[in-house]
Amino acid sequence: SQQGEEDPQALSIQEGENATMNCSYKTSINNLQWYRQNSGRGLVHLILIRSNEREKHSGRLRVTLDTSKKSSSLLITASRAADTASYFCATDSGGYNKLIFGAGTRLAVHP
Amino acid sequence: GAVVSQHPSWVICKSGTSVKIECRSLDFQATTMFWYRQFPKQSLMLMATSNEGSKATYEQGVEKDKFLINHASLTLSTLTVTSAHPEDSSFYICSADERSTVYVNTEAFFGQGTRLTVV
Numbered sequence A: 001s002q003q004g005e006e007d008p009q010a011l012s013i014q015e016g017e018n019a020t021m022n023c024s025y026k027t028s029i030n031n032l033q034w035y036r037q038n039s040g041r042g043l044v045h046l047i048l049i050r051s052n053e054r055e056k057h058s059g060r061l062r063v064t065l066d067t068s069k070k071s072s073s074l075l076i077t078a079s080r081a082a083d084t085a086s087y088f089c090a091t092d093s094g095g096y097n098k099l100i101f102g103a104g105t106r107l108a109v110h111p
Numbered sequence B: 001g002a003v004v005s006q007h008p009s010w011v012i013c014k015s016g017t018s019v020k021i022e023c024r025s026l027d028f029q030a031t032t033m034f035w036y037r038q039f040p041k042q043s044l045m046l047m048a049t050s051n052e053g054s055k056a057t058y059e060q061g062v063e064k065d066k067f068l069i070n071h072a073s074l075t076l077s078t079l080t081v082t083s084a085h086p087e088d089s090s091f092y093i094c095s096a097d098e099r100s101t102v103y104v105n106t107e108a109f110f111g112q113g114t115r116l117t118v119v
Helices: none
Strands: A005-007 A010-014 A019-024 A031-037 A043-050 A055-058 A061-066 A071-076 A085-092 A099-101 A105-110 B004-007 B010-013 B019-025 B032-038 B044-051 B067-073 B076-081 B090-097 B114-118
Touching: A005 A085, A010 A019, A019 A085, A019 A105, A031 A061, A031 A071, A043 A055, A043 A061, A043 A071, A071 A085, A099 B044, B004 B090, B010 B019, B019 B032, B019 B090, B019 B114, B032 B067, B032 B076, B044 B067, B076 B090
Parallel strands: A010 A105, B010 B114
Antiparallel strands: A005 A019, A019 A071, A031 A043, A031 A085, A055 A061, A061 A071, A085 A099, A085 A105, B004 B019, B019 B076, B032 B044, B032 B090, B067 B076, B090 B114
C-alpha cells in the first residue's frame, strides 16, 4: 500500500482543548508535510519538517518527527471550531514533492 | 507563494465520454507535476507523475490508457479520463514542484482540485 497510517481516524473535541494526531510511514524520507483539507476542498499546507529536524512550531501547531520510529505527530493547541477539517501527513522520499499521503484524521471541534 | 490553477473545479459527464482536466503553474515553471485521486472520505492516492516533454510515470494499478496525461509545456499538464464510468467519480487534484535541482525540502503547491461526477 502507498499509504502510511494515521491515528486516530476520527477525533471529536471541544473548543479550547488540544488535538493530537499521529502519523506513521514506511520508508526513509527527505521531509514530512502536514496538510489540512476542509470538506470537499483543496489542500492547505500547514508545516514541513525536514528529516534532520525533530520539532517545529507554527502558531498553534506543533509537529514532531521521530525518524527512528518513522512517525510524526501534529498537535493543535487551543482548538477552535474553524479547525474542523481532515488532516493528512505526507512524506517526500524521492524529492520533487512526490508525496505519499497518510490515511488522514477527521477532526471535529465543537463549540 | 507559487500558484497552481486547476480547471474545471467540478464537472459532470455522461458515462462513456471523456473529460479533460487542466493543471497550470501560473508563476513558475514546473518540470514535474503530480496527479492524485481522492475518493470520498479517503486519503489522496498518487496516480502518476507528469514529466514535461516525456511520458508520464504511472503508479501501480493505475490504467495508463484510461488516464491520459500530457505535459506539453513547463506550465501545463492535462489529465484526460477516457470513457469515464461512474466508478471514476472522484476528486482529482494536481500538484506542481517549482524547485530547482539544487533545492530540496520545499512545500508542494496544489491546485484547487476537480470534482468529477460521472452519471
